[in-house]
Amino acid sequence: MDEQNLTGGNGEVKSVPESPKDKNSSMRLFVLLGLVAVVVGGMAALGAYKVYTKLSRDKFSLAVAKAFNFPAVKVAGEKIPYVAYAEDLKAIHTMRDYDQSQRDAGVPPDRSPGADLTEEQMSDQVLWRLVNNLLVNNAAKKYSVTVEDDDIKNLKAQMLQQFKDEATASEELMKRYGWDMKVYEQKVMRPFIVQTKLAKKMKEDPKMKEDLRAQAEKALEEIKKGADFAALAKKYNTDSTGERGGDLGWFGKGEMVPEFEQAAFSLKKGEVYPTVVESVYGYHIIKLDDRKTSKVKNEKGQNVNAEQVRASQVLFRFPDILSYLDQAARDGNIHLYLKVHNPFTELNVTATEKTSTSE
Known part of the structure; x- marks a missing residue:
């Protein structure tokens, strides 16, 4: 085809009709x-x-x-893939079967505890492990915690003391979990090292302590302005007192740490201590609910009058890895996508079951 078939007289390019x-x-x-x-x-x-x-x-x-990329669970906006859940569930099934074979061979229950695990318990353990590892890794990024080659080497050396050599250890891991040493390092050793180093770093973090005190002082100001004490205790207390609105029940002298005791016994019924009280546990906001005198036995077994008080607290606990992860899980708005037992409802987190992958 020559150029005249492609252009007009003015040089304009003409479209060529598409052939059948x-x-x-x-x-x-x-x-x-x-x-x-x-x-x-x-x-x-x-x-x-x-x-x-x-x-x-x-x-x-x-x-x-x-x-x-089907998800199994979502926490703090991050989805944990179903494949990770399935892999770990397979490993814990392998462990249960191994312990059952040991039990059948006469190994006592205390040395083959996995044989007693139910399907629900195994799923719960896997889900908690996956969520815990994600939260630990997020915290590790925040605190610049990393795993070095020497960390793995040292922990591995401790582990191998229980075995004849690395080949024997690898054989045992394969029988128990279906993992080789590399997988064990990734799934068990690294998370353990990260959590251990993170716990140490958090205890040494002055900024977190300062931030915690600022939170406590802000809450105290809210209470002074009329905020509900019990509601704030439910919001901030991470122990069982939170469910009771901070109520500690009756106690006498010598039953609490000195800083707390001194503040509580100095109050009148219905009063809130005017400042935040620091103890080894954290920062306390203390309210005296009641006081009484009761008959108690002294160290000589004699009945004597002793003053007792009933107090409530809002506690901002000093950072430790367990309470940090507990709070992170509470704040993580955990969503479970699988039709399995939901272990996260026990934490009083917002946990919902979904089967759609569209979220």
Whole structure:
């Protein structure tokens, strides 16, 4: 075809009509793409059904779950993939079967405890481990905690003291969990090291302590302005007193740490101590609910009159890794996507079960 067939007299390029052959090729391409979309969509739908209805762990289900990143649980806005849940659940099943074989061979229960695990308990353990590791890793980023090669080397050396050599240890890991040493390092050693180093760093963090005191003083000002004491105790207390609105019950002298005792016994009924009280546990806001004199036995066994008080507290506990993770889980707005027992409701977190992968 020469140039005159492609341009007009003014040099303008003219479009060349598409041939029937080209039209057929385009049509076949669209049909093929449509079929691919249908097949992929069908695979995704079938995989989602098997995962979220049957909790399947076959190769097809895991491949689809991995390809489409199906979540098992979401915490603090981050989704933990179903594949991670399935892998760890497989490992804990392997451990249970191993302990059961040991039990059948005459090993006592205290040396084969995994044999007694139920399906619900195994799922709960896996979910908690995955959530805990995610929260620990997030905290590690915040505090710049890293795992060095020497950390792994030292912990591994401690572990290998229980075995003849590394080959024997690897063989035992494979029988017990279905893991080789590399997987064990990744799934067990690294999280343990991160959490240990994080706990140490948090205790040494002066800024967190300052921030905690600022929170306590702000809450005290709210109480002075009329805020409900019990409601704030429920909000901030991470121990069982939170459920009771901070109520500590009756106690006498010598039963509390000195700083707390001195403040509580100095108050009149209904009063709130005017300043935040610091103890080894954290920062306390103290309210005296009542006081009385009771007959108690002294160290000689004699009945004597002793003053007792009933007090409530709002406690801002000093940072430690367990309370930090507990609060992080409470604040994490945990969502469970799987149709399994939901262990997070026990933490009084906002935990909801969902089967949709669209969120």
